[in-house]
Amino acid sequence: MQRHILISALALVLPLAPVLAEEVTTATLDNGMEVVVIEDHRAPAVFHSVWYRTGAADEPPGASGAAHFLEHLMFKATDTLAAGELSAVVTENGGSDNAATTADFTYYYQRIAADRLDLVMGMEADRMRNLRLTPEDIETERQVVIEERNQRTENNPDALADEQGRAAQYLNHPYGAPVVGWMHELRGLGYPEVMDFYHLYYSPNNAILVVAGDVDPAAVIALAQEHYGPIPPAPDLPPRLRPEEPPQRAARHLLFADPRVAQDHLTRSYLAPERDPGDQGDAAALLFLAEILGGSPFTSVLARDLVHEQAVATEVWASYQAVSVDATTFRLGLTPAAGVPLDEAEAAMDAALARFLDEGVDLARFERLRTQLRAAEIYARDNVTGLALRYGAALASGLSVKDVQDWPAILQSVTEADVMRVARAVLDPDHSVTVQVVHESEEG
Amino acid sequence: MQRHILISALALVLPLAPVLAEEVTTATLDNGMEVVVIEDHRAPAVFHSVWYRTGAADEPPGASGAAHFLEHLMFKATDTLAAGELSAVVTENGGSDNAATTADFTYYYQRIAADRLDLVMGMEADRMRNLRLTPEDIETERQVVIEERNQRTENNPDALADEQGRAAQYLNHPYGAPVVGWMHELRGLGYPEVMDFYHLYYSPNNAILVVAGDVDPAAVIALAQEHYGPIPPAPDLPPRLRPEEPPQRAARHLLFADPRVAQDHLTRSYLAPERDPGDQGDAAALLFLAEILGGSPFTSVLARDLVHEQAVATEVWASYQAVSVDATTFRLGLTPAAGVPLDEAEAAMDAALARFLDEGVDLARFERLRTQLRAAEIYARDNVTGLALRYGAALASGLSVKDVQDWPAILQSVTEADVMRVARAVLDPDHSVTVQVVHESEEG
Helix, strand or coil, rough: CCEEEEECCCCCCCCCCCCCCCCCCCCEECCCCCEEEECCCCCEEEEEEEEECCCHHCCCCCCHHHHHHHHHHHCCCCCCCCEEEHHHHHHCCEEEEEEEEECCCCEEEEEEHHHHHHHHHHHHHHHCECCCCCCCHHHHHHHHHHHHHHHHCCHHHHHHHHHHHHHHHHCCHHHHHCCCCCHHHHHHCHHHHHHHHHHHHCCHHHEEEEECCCCCCCHHHHHHHHHHCCCCCCCCCCCCCCCCCCCCCEEEEEEEEECCCCCEEEEEEEEECCCCECCCCHHHHHHHHHHHHHHCCCHHHHHHHHHHHCCCCCEEEEEEECCCCCCEEEEEEECCCCCHHHHHHHHHHHHHHHHHHCCCCCHHHHHHHHHHHHHHHHHCCCCHHHHHHHHHHHHCCCHHHHHHHHHHHHHHHCCCCHHHHHHHCCHHHHHHEEEEEEEECCCC | CCEEEEEECCCCCCCCCCCCCCCEEEEEEECCEEEEEEEEECEEEEEEEECCCCCHHHHCCCCHHHHHHHHHCCCCECCCCCCCCHHHHHHCCCCCEEECCCCCCCCEEEEEEEEHHHHHHHHHHHHHHEEEEHHHHHHHHHHHHHHHHHHHHCCCCCHHHHHHHHHHCCCCHHHCCCCCCHHHHHCCHHHHHHHHHHHHHHHHEEEEEEEECCCCCCHHHHHHHHHCCCCCCCCCCCCCCCCCCCCCCEEEEEEEEEECCCCCEEEEEEECCCCCCCCCCHHHHHHHHHHHHHHCCCCCCHHHHHHHHHHCCEEEEEEECCCCCCCEEEEEEEEEECCCCHHHHHHHHHEEEEEEEEHCCCCCHHHHHHHHHHHHHHHCCCHHHHHHHHHHHHHHHCCCCHHHHHHHHHHHCCHHHHHHHHHHHHHCCEEEEEEEEEEECCCC
C-alpha cells in the first residue's frame, strides 16, 4: 500500500498562490483499488462513494444504455442483501444514497452519519461482486429505465434536439450516443448484455473509493482494506481505448422542428480538448472563454452584442465540459428576441464571434473574471460533498489527485493570449454542430 | 445437398411476364456454403467468385478499414501459395482476377478459360483457410491501403465531403464509417485485428460461391464439393445484427469548403428502406422514383424544373442503392448554374420536390420508364459477369435467388401510387443530410 498525505493552507492574499484547503490522503489497495480520503470535521457525517472508470462510452455497439441500466440494477439483490435493502438500510440510519452514470464513469454514494461508514462500505463492497439478478429484475427495471427515457428525452423536445446534435457532433466516437441509451436498444438489453458489462468493468482495479467527511484517513484505509481488499482484481479489464474522431471537415446544421417546442432557440457546439493529465492549460483557457463569451447576462461578449446592443436575443449562454476522457464540447446558445428569425440571430452570433476573434479580450474584464474564478474555486472547496464529486469525477476520467489540486493554480495562470489561442483553435466551423430548435405547427 | 434447377424463357411480348433468361442452379454444401451456377455457353469462359457475407459494417469499433485491409492481404501467401502467386497463375493462364469490399460483403473473383475452373477454385478454397500473414505483409500492405485512401479520398474533396455526409447520415449504424477506413484507424490496424476478422468471418458457412459461364452445373457442384466441401464451418459465426438507427429527428446540413473544389455542388441523401427478402416492392418503387426525379437530363422532374425551366442548375441526378443489408440511402444532387448560389439552387430543388409531391407522376412518362426499366433488365441479363455480380451481391446482402428472379416482375408491377407513397415516406427532411460542397479561396 502506498500512502502520502497532502496538506496545504488556505491562501487568500496572493492571487497566484494555491487555493487548496482540503486535506487529502490517497492510497492504493493491493488489488488496484484507489482510495481518496478528504477530511472535513465540521459535521459528524461522511460521504462514501465508489466510482467505476466505466460509462456509456464503454458500451459495445448496439447496447447503448447498458451502463445506466446496470446502475439501476445495482440496487437489486446480492447474495446477502435483498433488492432495495441497501437503500432501506441507509435511510433507516438517517442517510441518503443514489448513483449516476455519465459517458465516462458510474458512481454510487451514500451520505450518512460518520459512525455508519463501516455499514455502508460493507454493502457497497458486497454489490461490487455479488449482484444476483433475476429475469424479472431485468424486465421490471427495463420498464423503469424506459419510463425515465420517456420523461427526460422523448417528452422533452430540447433533450431530443440535444441528442440529435450530439449524434451529429461525433462522427466515430461513442460519445455520440445518449447515456440513457437509444430507445430501440434499451428494449433489446437483456441479462447477457448487463452481466457482461458488470463482470468486465465492476472490479476493484477499475474503481476509486472517495470518502469525505468526519473521518480518520488511516481508519478509512483500514476499513477499505477490510471490505474491498479481499475482492480480486478483474484479470481481463480492457484498456480504456475508444474509437477516436477522424478530422471533422464540415460545419453541420440541424433543423429540429417539433410542435412541443415552446420557444425557438439555437445551440452551437464545437469539438474541444478535455483536461488531460499534466496538461490542463488549454482546458483552463476554455473555461475562461466560456465565461468571457456567455458567462454573464450583462457583460459577456454575446450578451453585450446580441442582447443589449442589437436586441436580437433575449438570452445567451456558453459552457465548457472540461472533465472528459476523450474530446469534449464547447457550447454556445441563444434564445432569439420576439420576431427575430433564428437564421438572423445565428448570423449575428457568428458576427459577434468573428468580432471577438478579431478584437480580443477586454483586459479589465479578464482580470475581474480571474478573481471571480478564484473565488468560485475557494467557495467550491468549502463544500465537502462537492469536493468528493470533483475528485471522483476527475480520477474516474483519467486525471490524478495532483491534477485536481493543480487546477486552481492553472486557472489563475491563464493569460488573455491563451484564451485567444484556444478560441481560434476551437471556434472552427468545421468542428461545429448548430441545432436550430423551432416550434412546428401541428399541421407540420 | 439440396439442388433445384430454375429455367425460364425470355418473354418480350407481355409487359408483366417474367423477363428471366438465365439458367440458374443452386446447391448448399454440407458445411453451409451456398453454390450458385449460371450457365452461359456463348463463350468458353468462366467467372468464378466467392462472396463473404461480411463487410466494413461488420468491423468492431475503432477498426474501420479492417475488412478492406484483409481483402488486400488475401493476395499474400498461404501454406501452399506464395504471395501474389494466385494472381500470377491466373494471368499466366490468360485470366484476370480481383476483389472488392463494400459495407456489406467482400468478394474475390477470377475470370478465366472454362477449363481452368478447377485450378482457380483450388486456389480460392486454399486462401479461405490457409492465409499465412507475416508482420511485414501487414506493414507493407498497410502502406498500400493508406496510399489508396490518400488517392481516392484525402486528395479528392468530393469523396471527403461524401464521407462527412455519410457519417452525418447514420447516427448509430456502422454504415456511417467509410469502407476504406478512417485514416487514424487504418494506421492502427495490425495482425490481431485482421486475423480476428479473418477467423471470425471467412468460412464456408459465411460464403457464397457464384460461378457463371460455360460450365455444367453438376460438374461445378462436384468441384465445389471437392475444393470447398472439406473446409469445416466456423462454429462461432455471429448473427448479422448491426446497431440500428434511432429515429432521425432533424434535417442536417453540412458545409464542406475546400480550396481544391473545382465546381460547387450539392448532394442530398435520405435514409431509405432496402430490398428485403420477400419484400422488395418499396425498393422497386424507389428505383422508379430515382429515375423520375433525376434519371434523364432532359425529361426528369429535376432536370425539367431546375435545368431547363429555371436554369438554376446545369446538372441534376438521383440515385438509389437498393441492395443493402440495413437501411440505405436515396440520393439527389445538382451542380448550380454559373453565378447561382447553392442556397438558391437548393431552395429551388426543395420547391421542385414539393411540387412533385403535390402534383404526382406524369403517367405517360411513367409508362415509358416502365418500358425502359424492363429493357434495361433484359439487357443486363445478357451480360454473364453482370449477372454473377447481381446474384452475388444480392445473396451476400441477405436476398435469395428467388428475390433476384422476382425482381424484374416486381419492378414491372410498380404503380404510380406506389411511387408517390414511397416518395412521401422517404423524402422526409428529418431523415435527410444535405452537403454543400464549395470552393474555398486559399486564404480561407
